[in-house]
Structure formats: structure tokens, C-alpha cells
Amino acid sequence: MIRFIIKGLLRDSHRSILPIIVVSLGVMLTVLMNAWITGVMGDSIEFSAKFSSGHVKIMTRSYAENTAQNPIDLSLSNASELEASLNTEYPDLTWVERITFGGLIDSPDENGETKAQGPALGMGIDLLSENSEEIDRLNIRNSLKRGNFPQNPGEVLISEQFSQKLGVNPGDEITLISSTMYGSMAIANFKVSGTVAFGFAAMDRGAVIADIEDIRLALDMYDATGEILGFFNEGYFDRELADALVMDFNEKYSDPNDEFSPQMVSLTDQGSLSMMVSYAENMTGIIAFIFILVMSIVLWNAGLLSGLRRYGEVGLRLAIGEEKGHIYRSLISESVVIGIIGSTTGTMLGLFFAYILQTKGLDISGMMDDAKIMMPTIMRARITTETYYLGFIPGLFSTVLGTMLSGIGIYKRQTAQLFKELET
Amino acid sequence: MLAFKLAFRNLMGAGLRTWLNVIILSLAFVMIIWFKGMLDGWDREAKMDSIAWEYGGGEYWQKDYDPLDAFTLTESHSKLNRDQLNEIDKGNLIPVLISQGTIYPDGRMQTILIKGIDKNQSFLKLPTARLDTMINEIPAIIGANMAKTNRLEVGDIMTLRWRDVNGTFDANEIQITDIFQTNVPSVDGGQIWIDIDRHREMMLMPDEATILVCNSDFRQDIIYEGWDFKDLDFLLKEIDEIIKTKSIGGSTFYFILLMLAWLAIFDTQVLSIFRRQKEIGTYIAMGMTKRQVVGIFTVEGAMHSILAVFVGSLYGIPLFWQQASKGINFGMDGSEFGITMAETLYPYYTLGLVVTTIIIVVLTTTLVSYLPAKKISKMNPTEALKGKTT
Amino acid sequence: MKKTAIILFILIPILLNAQYPNGKDILDKIDQNMSAKSTIYTSKMIIHGNRGDRTVESKSWIIGDKKAYTEYLNPARERGTKMLKLEDQLWLYSPSTDRTIQIAGHMLRQSVMGSDLSYEDMMDDSKLSDHYSADVIREETIVDRKCWVIEMNATDNTVSYPKRIVWVDIERNVPLKEELYAKGGKLLKKTELYDVKKVSGRWYPMRIVFKDMLKEGEGTEFIVDEIEFNKDIPEAIFSKGSLKK
Known part of the structure; x- marks a missing residue:
């Protein structure tokens, strides 16, 4: 038939x-x-997930309360241990560490003395490891304006607008002045490998993007990280899965009496992303x-x-x-x-x-x-x-x-x- | 005229099929108008809110003022000249003095902007009248989001520390006398509003200001030396950008919706022409030119869109009217994530919008109806009369 | 009878006041006691932070009140970092970057090494008696030491703190406590000085605690380990060139 x-x-x-x-x-x-x-x-x-909130995000309890100030002194310690258990316990997600920090960028003249200074918003991400997905996640490759992508430790990208303000070109050296995780002064030199333009003011004004290991070194954050972001491997946010995950994680790892204990929040708990x-x-x-x-x-x-x-x-x-x-x-x-x-x-x-x-x-x-x-x-x-x-x-x-x-x-x-x- | 009458009769005769097509087209109509209306409503509202709360008829910025760099605030204030003071007295300009400060709610430290504004002003929506109270502390008003993030309530008292023009530290208690709800994030987050006279005293900056907000009907072609005029086009650029993104996303949506409707009409047309060859042959036998016959069929297809206008208005008008008066509640407050957007949007439908949409839909539907009808001109009339296609 | 009462009433405060020495004289005495032609000291700064306490050791060379040179000794991260102050300018040298950075503008308001002190607080070298009036307002005892309580009010508007109150040990001319006030009268910062010892003929506090009164926290402790006065210090040390050595 x-x-x-x-x-x-x-x-x-x-x-x-x-x-x-x-x-x-x-x-x-x-x-x-x-x-x-x-x-x-x-x-x-x-977009918000990629730039700041992750599908889920782990911070210390007190960091979570003060996120707006990028309080690196409240960072998570023993990050590698935590990340290892995350990878075994929650393999459906990709876990990445990021450090967001504030500071001052100082560009030197030929004598190594201050030529220009400006406030910077820094981001330490995995730039250099071979199969890092962060570069694509933050769409950095497409944002490159001048110069090259960092290839070696110590190389950073700064926003195009910032580079013009400081009079810095790819290949030049800049100095970051910030404070360490313990509150000491942190001063570190970086080489600008290229400039980026993201297309929005928050990042374009004074962004510095560096490899997370360089930032750990500079800010005395051995085995510490500001945040651990989790991204579902399917690539998209799933509210139910995320909520279950948050419950499970906080049950196991978070201690309400310890301000430095890790706490997981879902994308929907951050700002009004829930709406x-x-x-x-x-x-x-x-x-x-x-x-x-x-x-x-x-x-x-x-x-x-x-x-x-x-x-x-x-x-x-x-x-x-x-x-x-x-x-x-x-x-x-x-x-x-x-x-x-x-x-x-x-x-x-x-x-x-x-x-x-x-x-x-x-x-x-x-x-x-x-x-x-x-x-x-x-x-x-x-x-x-x-x-x-x-x-x-x-x-x-x-x-x-x-x-x-x-x-x-x-x-x-x-x-x-x-x-x-x-x-x- | 004959074409119209014939087309109408044919359509009515086709019954259900016609109405199905008409319903789809009308849906496309209503969706386009609704979506556009919603965006226009948002655009209009966001701009009106920004104007009402913040920008007035535009702003004069002290030449060093950069709203994105708080460090410039120590430099970006100037004494007002006599002309400016005159305009202020006349109510044409509102001076705002901005400086940096630190508040200590419950021992937590929070860097904020202190904005001084005339407590007697009335053309900006800020409830500045609430700054006019006799209390021991400095009366201050804040936005609802500022209150929420810092866990503050009306009546709360906290320390405010600042440095005057010479860098001398000063501190005093402020009391929150009002918390206002606004859709404009730039007058809300990370700032407190106090009376400008008090602020000037605190800062030792008599007669100084950082920005001057113009009254909406104030002539803006006056140039004050050391001050840059920022017109509304400049100030409202951000809203334009958001609306633009949204409307690009939306256009794709209703374009595809329209394509579906065209598909339906195209299909109907192809079938009519296929089935009604005898009819076509008859028309030609009766002396009509092929062009006239193509015309009849094109009008018939296009008439779907005319009917769709009527059907669409049957349910569209009550829907639009209801939404334009009651608003659409999205259950979210855009100002929390830095976008000027009200929780309830009032769609804004203009005659222009409706007319353009109608014209676009009618024209495109006509085109879609014409394409299959074109085939008629290739027909052999005698064959057609027999009911056979070539 | 009534008249005498009134006269007495007017006179008593004046008479009482007369018992107190002139505030400026006391300030001068403090200066004489504490400021030397040159000072060299090693010190520890204990900073109470979110992650426990931190101790930073440094050695400083100071001439008068306009020139100062500090080299940080410990912990390892800070070792070799140098700071040079000449008049109203401040430079910082960090050996790991081999950079000399001028600290100016907004940087000056940042905290030094995470302490309750800002660079600006550190830079403040102006003579108190140049900018403040000083009046002894009462006598008070602090930890068994009799003190004059001196209220200082700014005579010009170039200072950060328009009002200061200092408790000065009557006998030793050493301040034991100082409070810094905002223009509106609010207490902003408090300094307490302890362990006053006699060093080459001068009384000197060996432990100082700074506290920002608006902020929660325990403040910053400053401990002098060794101090020497009026030693010769080569002028060359106070130049930008010496930072890199």
C-alpha cells in the first residue's frame, strides 16, 4: 500500500x-x-554568562557579598583542589578560573619613569594554555584591534581606548600597580602584545586582559582565584540543572559560618538575570x-x-x-x-x-x-x-x-x- | 472596478480557504504592529523617563566633566557666571554639583557620588522636595536600587565622609528622607542626592556646579565658556542603541512570519490558476486581454491583505487599545541591570506605523499574488478554455 | 557683693586657663623632643586584614621633615621596594619590575600596603604649629601618665584634618594619643602611642596604633625596633638614582 x-x-x-x-x-x-x-x-x-556570571559561579561567601568591588582579598584559596573535585563531581560543566581586579596602569618613559597613569579594570583568564576556550568565550580574537594575541607569559592585551590614553603601543611595557590578595602592594610589568575593542564602555575604558597565571604571580594569589565559573557543556544555560547543582554544591561545600568557604550561585541569582x-x-x-x-x-x-x-x-x-x-x-x-x-x-x-x-x-x-x-x-x-x-x-x-x-x-x-x- | 468585484466574489466563494489565508495575514499584521508599537512605546517611555528624571532639555557639562571617570570630579566644577545664575533664577537651568564621597552603612565602606541639586526644583521628577526637611542630619534621597543594594530604608542614618575643595576631610550624618522608584538607572545606583546649597557649603564651592540641566523649553544655542552643551541626541544615544538591537532581532521575526503568510497566498494563487483555467479561458474569450486577467487574479490575491486588515482590526484594535491603556507587564525592572526600562511598558501605536505596515503588507502580498498569475500570460487561450495547461 | 560675684565669675575661667601652658609651646617641646636633624629607624608595621595579620618590616632614613627614604626588608615580596619622598613628591621603586613610579594624584589617597594609612597621611610633613592654633583645654591621665589635652584648630584650609586633639605627656613631651576630626566635628581617625622609651636623651613611643574610626577593623600597628638620632646620612641617598641601587 x-x-x-x-x-x-x-x-x-x-x-x-x-x-x-x-x-x-x-x-x-x-x-x-x-x-x-x-x-x-x-x-x-x-553574553552575561560569558563575560561575568557563568552559568553558575563559585566565590567565597564574603566575595559574593562584595562582588561589585572586585575584592580579591576575599578570593578562594586552594583553587586547584576545589577545581579538581568539581571536575570529577560535575563533569557536565566546564570549570574556569577568573580573577577580576582593579588597579592602576602606569606607562613609563624612556628612563623608566612615569609617563602616564590610568585606572584599570583587569581580568585574569586562561589565555595561554593550548586548548583554552576562554579566548573564544570572551570573543577576544575578533576584538583584536592592533598587534597580536599574547603568546608568552607576561604579555597582556589592553583596550584600544586605554592604550591611546596612556600612549602605549603593542610591544611597549606597562606596569600594573594593585594590591595583593593579602593587601600588600603589587607591582608587576607586562608587555602589551595587542589592543582590543569590545564595543562597550565598561571594558573599553580601561581593560587589561592577562593570563591568570601572570595575575596570580603579580597579586600573590598562589593557588587562589577570585571566581570559578561553570559553563554547561551543551553551551547553554539550563535553569533546572543549574538550580539542582547549586543546591547540591552548597550542601556539600558551603559553610555559613565561614566567610571564606565557597558558595555557588546560579546565573539566575546574579543581578536580575533571573528576570x-x-x-x-x-x-x-x-x-x-x-x-x-x-x-x-x-x-x-x-x-x-x-x-x-x-x-x-x-x-x-x-x-x-x-x-x-x-x-x-x-x-x-x-x-x-x-x-x-x-x-x-x-x-x-x-x-x-x-x-x-x-x-x-x-x-x-x-x-x-x-x-x-x-x-x-x-x-x-x-x-x-x-x-x-x-x-x-x-x-x-x-x-x-x-x-x-x-x-x-x-x-x-x-x-x-x-x-x-x-x-x- | 470589475476586477475588484470579481476578486471579492471569488474570494468569498472560496470560503474557508480564504479565511485561513486572511487570518494568517492578519496575524502577521497584528504582530508587526504590536511588536513595533511595543518597541516605540519602550523607546518613547525610556526617553521620556530619562528626560523627566535626568536630562531635561539637554545638559551643559563643565568642560572637564566625564561621567565615566569619577576621578575627574575634583576638577570638573566651575563657578557659574552671571548669565547662568540669571537663567537659574528664572528656572531655565538647574545646577547639579557632583562630588565623590564615602558612606558607611553599618561600618561597611561604600564609595558613592554625592549629587547636589536645588531642593526647590520641580522640572526633574526627583522628589527633591523631600530634601527640604529640618532634621539634625543632612537630608538625602536615594533611588530604590541604591536602597536595595545597600540595604537602606527611609529614616536610616549613616555617616557620609567627603573632602572639600581643599582636600580637607569632613564627615556628617545623613538621613534618608525618601527612596524613589525610577526606571532611570543613572540617577539611582551608587549615588545620593542632597540639596545643592548644602552640598556647596560642604564642598566650599559657592555658586559652583558640575552640570546644568536645561528646562525643556530653554533656548539651547547659548554658549557658555568652559561649558559644553550636550543635546538630547547625545544623551539618549544609549536608548537608541538598545532599541535598535531589539528591532533588528524583531524584524527578522516578523519578516519570517510574513514569509509564511506569503507562502500560503502563493500556494493559493498557484492552485486557483491551475484549477480555474477554464475561467481564465472564458475571460479571454469574452475579450479581456491577458493583462486584465492577470490583473483580476493579482487583485484577488492582494485582496487577502485588505480583508486581513479588517479581520486584524477586529481583534487587533481591542488588543492594542487594552495594552496601550493598561500596559504590558514584563515582570522585570530593566533599571536593575542598567537599562532604562519600566516594569510596565505602554505600547505606542502611531498612525504612521499602522499605515506603513498596511502599505508594506498590501504591496508585498500583491507581488506574491502577481508572481503565479504571471503564468496566465503564457497560456494558450484555446487550451485554457478546454481546461488543459500547456 | 553681687559685683564681686560677677567679677569672680568672669575671672575664674581666665585664672584657671592661666594655669595651663600655651599650646604652641607644648607643640614646640614635642618637636624638640621628637624631631631630630636626622633619624634612622627600623620598624614593623602590623596590618590586620581579612586574611589574618601581615607584618611589613622596613628601614627608614629621614632628614628633617622634607626628605625621607624607606627600604622594605620583609616579607620577601616586599624586599627591596623603596620609597623616596622629596618635599611634596613621592616615588616608589619596585625591584621586580625595575620601575620608578611616581605616586601622585588619586594614588596618594590609596592605602599604604593595605594599612589604615594613606600615602597622603604619610606625606603629611607640615609643621603642626604652622597650620593649627593650639590650646590646652584640660589635664587628663592616660595609663598613669599625666597629660595636657591640646585642641588644635586649623588656621588655614590646606590641611586634611581641620581639628586634632592631642594628649601630651606633661613630663616627657611625648604625645600619647591623638584624635583627628572632620570639619563637622566627627572623629575620623585615632592614633594611640605606647611603650615610651628614652632613646639617646629623647622620649620616644615605640608602638603606635592607627585606626580609621568609620571603618570596622582593628587598625594598623607600627612598632619601632631600633631608632637612632642625628647620625650622618649621605645626601646622595635622597635622589631618584639611589632607588635603583
Whole structure:
């Protein structure tokens, strides 16, 4: 039976091609739209996650209370031990250490004396290890303005704007003046390997990006870190998983009576990201719903159309004595086949375009000259498990439903009228 | 005219199919207008809020003032000249004096900005009247987010330490006399507002200011030496940027939605033309030119969009009206993460927006209807009359 | 009768006041006792921080009140760091970076090595009697030592603290306690001086505790291990060139 239907569909392109094209296009758009909305909505959240909050973040209890001041004196000690147990206990996440610090950058003249000074916001991240993901996470590679990426210990990146303010060029040496984890004075020299422009004022004014090991050395933070950020390996924030993780971790490791004991917070506990997450979840839901609704109507319509299109054929089949129920069922089986083929093709096409939009993204930085706000400048789609099956809902069900509704007409037809209809 | 009548009758005759298409198109309509309206509403509101709370009709900045570098504050204040003082007396300018200070709520140290503003001013929304109380401490007002992050309440008293113009330390108690709710983060976080006269006394800076906020109807072409005028375009740039990002993300969304609608109409058109060849043949036999027939079919497709306007307004108008008056609650306060955004947004629908949307949708739908109809001109009329395609 | 009462009433405070010596004279005596032509001392600074206490050892060479040179000896991280003060300028040299950094502007308001003292506090070398009036307001006993309590009010507006109150040991001319006030009268900082010993004919406090009164915390302790007065110090030491040696 199915073979017969498929043969029919293959041989009669009128029966199959147009409906399949319509279904595919519709499904493709639904899939693409879903991925796009999920991506764009998620991006602002992922953006904050990447730059500061992580999907989850571990700090000492007192650090957590004073985060705004970058209190490195409240850093986590024995970081490697903690990180090792994190890696064994929670392997679903990638754990990275970061140190955010404040200080002063001093650029010397030819005699090694102060030429210019400026307040800096520093970030110590894993820049140098071979497979560090931090560089991509912070989109540093694309932000490079002049010079090179740090290759050796002691090399740092500073923001372009800052470099101009200090009169510093790639290759020049600068001195960081800050305080150590224990409150002593910290003075360290770095070589500027290149300059970066992130596109938002908070970082562009006075950012210094250094390898975390250099910062440990400079700030006397042996085996210590300001924060440990955790990122889900799937790459996207999952609220339920994160909440469970936070509970589990704090139960095991956090001691409310010890201000230096580690405490994990989820992305949603930081600032108002929680609002942002619920907002995104709701919006994605609403938009997906509208889309499926619209798509269903479109495909229902397509189903109706195909019923009409084959008015003559059905008449002929009735005339030669085929049972009405049989025709009806065969039409529906056909629509199932069309629905499956169309949805599969559409989903594949949709995934293909979504994939392109996910990897390449839509660069809006050209439209946003010199932004003052911290916002992602590349909008991306995002493929989730949902993306794989979502298209089948309108693609298959609506097509079948459309055929079912239009097929009812078969039962209304009078055999006596058939030949008249055929004659014309 | 005939084309319209025919098109209308044909559409009505098609029944359910027509209405399904119309519903989709109307959804596209309503979504576009709703989304645009929401963004415009946000844009308008955010700008109005920023103007009402902070910028007025623009600001004069003392030439060394840099809002992003607190270190410049020790330099960025000047004595006001007679012209400026006159305008202040007339209520055209509000002087604001900004300096750095430290508050010690519960022994914790917190560096903040002290902003002195005229307690009698009324054109900025800040509740400066609450600075006009006789208490032992310095009356100060703060924003709700500042209150939240520092766990402060009305009536709380804490030490404020500052250094006057000579660098001499001074400290006094301040009392929080009001906590205001605002959507404008730049008048809220990390700062306290006190009376400017008191602030000038504290700083030993008589008649000095850091910025001058212009009254909205104040002529802004006056140049004061040593002061730079920052117009609203400059001050509101941040809001423009956010809205721009959002509208790019949104455009993609409704473009795809529109594409779906076009797909439906395209499909319908292809089918009509396929099924109604006899009809087409008849039209031609009756003496219509092919162009006229293409016209009939194009109008028929395009009429979907006209119907969609009516259907859309059936549920769209009550929806828009309800939202524009009651607002949309997003359950979040953008000012907490540094974006000027109210918890409740009031979408703002303009006639221009509605008309442009209608024109765009009608034109594109016409185009989509025309493409399949074009096929008619390639038909052989006699064959068409027989009901066979070539 | 009534008249005499009134006269007495007016006279008594004046008479009482007359019992107190002139505040400026006492300040001069402190100067005579404590300031020398030159001073060389090694000291420890104990800083109470979030992560326990830290001790920083240093040796300083001082001529008059305009020139000072300090070399940090311990802990290892700080060893070799040098600070040079000439008039109102301050330079810092760190051996690990081989850089001479001028500390100016906002840097001056930062804390020195995490202590309750800022560079600015350290830089403050002006003679108290040049900027303050000084009046003895009462007599008080601190840890068995009789003291004059001197209230000093700024006579110009160039100083950080417009009012200071000092408790000076009447017999030894050594301050035992000092309070620094804000213009509005609020107590900002407190210094207490202990272990007064006689060193080459001068009474000198060997332990000083600084405390920022607005902040929570235990403050910073300063302990003098060795001190010598009026030794010859080569002028060359007070130059930027000497920092790198």
C-alpha cells in the first residue's frame, strides 16, 4: 500500500511536488524561526554568562557579598583542589578560573619613569594554555584591534581606548600597580602584545586582559582565584540543572559560618538575570506557539488545496468503483507521506540555515557604531533538541488535518454526477 | 472596478480557504504592529523617563566633566557666571554639583557620588522636595536600587565622609528622607542626592556646579565658556542603541512570519490558476486581454491583505487599545541591570506605523499574488478554455 | 557683693586657663623632643586584614621633615621596594619590575600596603604649629601618665584634618594619643602611642596604633625596633638614582 502511494506520488508530480515544497518551506521557516528566537533571546543571557556570571559561579561567601568591588582579598584559596573535585563531581560543566581586579596602569618613559597613569579594570583568564576556550568565550580574537594575541607569559592585551590614553603601543611595557590578595602592594610589568575593542564602555575604558597565571604571580594569589565559573557543556544555560547543582554544591561545600568557604550561585541569582531568563523563556514559548499556529493554518490550507486539486482524480476513482472510505484513507496516507517527507526536508533545510546562523551569526556591529552598552553585537540562532522535532508538529499534523477536512468532500459526491463532471 | 468585484466574489466563494489565508495575514499584521508599537512605546517611555528624571532639555557639562571617570570630579566644577545664575533664577537651568564621597552603612565602606541639586526644583521628577526637611542630619534621597543594594530604608542614618575643595576631610550624618522608584538607572545606583546649597557649603564651592540641566523649553544655542552643551541626541544615544538591537532581532521575526503568510497566498494563487483555467479561458474569450486577467487574479490575491486588515482590526484594535491603556507587564525592572526600562511598558501605536505596515503588507502580498498569475500570460487561450495547461 | 560675684565669675575661667601652658609651646617641646636633624629607624608595621595579620618590616632614613627614604626588608615580596619622598613628591621603586613610579594624584589617597594609612597621611610633613592654633583645654591621665589635652584648630584650609586633639605627656613631651576630626566635628581617625622609651636623651613611643574610626577593623600597628638620632646620612641617598641601587 505504502509503496503504491509513494509510486503514485513519484509519478504524479502535481500531486506531490507542490505540497511537499509548501510543507518543506513552512517547516523550514518554523524551524529557523524557533532557532533564531531561542538564539537571540538566549544570547543576551549567554553574553552575561560569558563575560561575568557563568552559568553558575563559585566565590567565597564574603566575595559574593562584595562582588561589585572586585575584592580579591576575599578570593578562594586552594583553587586547584576545589577545581579538581568539581571536575570529577560535575563533569557536565566546564570549570574556569577568573580573577577580576582593579588597579592602576602606569606607562613609563624612556628612563623608566612615569609617563602616564590610568585606572584599570583587569581580568585574569586562561589565555595561554593550548586548548583554552576562554579566548573564544570572551570573543577576544575578533576584538583584536592592533598587534597580536599574547603568546608568552607576561604579555597582556589592553583596550584600544586605554592604550591611546596612556600612549602605549603593542610591544611597549606597562606596569600594573594593585594590591595583593593579602593587601600588600603589587607591582608587576607586562608587555602589551595587542589592543582590543569590545564595543562597550565598561571594558573599553580601561581593560587589561592577562593570563591568570601572570595575575596570580603579580597579586600573590598562589593557588587562589577570585571566581570559578561553570559553563554547561551543551553551551547553554539550563535553569533546572543549574538550580539542582547549586543546591547540591552548597550542601556539600558551603559553610555559613565561614566567610571564606565557597558558595555557588546560579546565573539566575546574579543581578536580575533571573528576570531576563524568565522573560526569554516566556517570549520563546509565546513566539513558538504563534509560529506553530500560523504554520498549522498555512499547511491546513495547503492540505485543503491539494484536496481541491485532485477533485477530478477522485471523481474518476469513484467512477470506476473505488470505495469512498478507501479513497479517503489513501488520501490521508498520502498526506502522511507528504507530511513526513516535507517535514523532514523542511527540518533539514531549517537546521542547515539555523546552523549557518548559529556559527556565523548576523553581525549587527556595523549598525551599532560605538555602542555605549554591553550587548552582543552578533546575533545568532541556536539549535536545541526542540528544533529537531518542532517542525513536525505543523508539518505533519496540519497537512494531515487539512487533507482530512478537505477529504470529507468525497463523501458528499454523487456517483450520478461524476460522468457529467468528467465530460467537461 | 470589475476586477475588484470579481476578486471579492471569488474570494468569498472560496470560503474557508480564504479565511485561513486572511487570518494568517492578519496575524502577521497584528504582530508587526504590536511588536513595533511595543518597541516605540519602550523607546518613547525610556526617553521620556530619562528626560523627566535626568536630562531635561539637554545638559551643559563643565568642560572637564566625564561621567565615566569619577576621578575627574575634583576638577570638573566651575563657578557659574552671571548669565547662568540669571537663567537659574528664572528656572531655565538647574545646577547639579557632583562630588565623590564615602558612606558607611553599618561600618561597611561604600564609595558613592554625592549629587547636589536645588531642593526647590520641580522640572526633574526627583522628589527633591523631600530634601527640604529640618532634621539634625543632612537630608538625602536615594533611588530604590541604591536602597536595595545597600540595604537602606527611609529614616536610616549613616555617616557620609567627603573632602572639600581643599582636600580637607569632613564627615556628617545623613538621613534618608525618601527612596524613589525610577526606571532611570543613572540617577539611582551608587549615588545620593542632597540639596545643592548644602552640598556647596560642604564642598566650599559657592555658586559652583558640575552640570546644568536645561528646562525643556530653554533656548539651547547659548554658549557658555568652559561649558559644553550636550543635546538630547547625545544623551539618549544609549536608548537608541538598545532599541535598535531589539528591532533588528524583531524584524527578522516578523519578516519570517510574513514569509509564511506569503507562502500560503502563493500556494493559493498557484492552485486557483491551475484549477480555474477554464475561467481564465472564458475571460479571454469574452475579450479581456491577458493583462486584465492577470490583473483580476493579482487583485484577488492582494485582496487577502485588505480583508486581513479588517479581520486584524477586529481583534487587533481591542488588543492594542487594552495594552496601550493598561500596559504590558514584563515582570522585570530593566533599571536593575542598567537599562532604562519600566516594569510596565505602554505600547505606542502611531498612525504612521499602522499605515506603513498596511502599505508594506498590501504591496508585498500583491507581488506574491502577481508572481503565479504571471503564468496566465503564457497560456494558450484555446487550451485554457478546454481546461488543459500547456 | 553681687559685683564681686560677677567679677569672680568672669575671672575664674581666665585664672584657671592661666594655669595651663600655651599650646604652641607644648607643640614646640614635642618637636624638640621628637624631631631630630636626622633619624634612622627600623620598624614593623602590623596590618590586620581579612586574611589574618601581615607584618611589613622596613628601614627608614629621614632628614628633617622634607626628605625621607624607606627600604622594605620583609616579607620577601616586599624586599627591596623603596620609597623616596622629596618635599611634596613621592616615588616608589619596585625591584621586580625595575620601575620608578611616581605616586601622585588619586594614588596618594590609596592605602599604604593595605594599612589604615594613606600615602597622603604619610606625606603629611607640615609643621603642626604652622597650620593649627593650639590650646590646652584640660589635664587628663592616660595609663598613669599625666597629660595636657591640646585642641588644635586649623588656621588655614590646606590641611586634611581641620581639628586634632592631642594628649601630651606633661613630663616627657611625648604625645600619647591623638584624635583627628572632620570639619563637622566627627572623629575620623585615632592614633594611640605606647611603650615610651628614652632613646639617646629623647622620649620616644615605640608602638603606635592607627585606626580609621568609620571603618570596622582593628587598625594598623607600627612598632619601632631600633631608632637612632642625628647620625650622618649621605645626601646622595635622597635622589631618584639611589632607588635603583
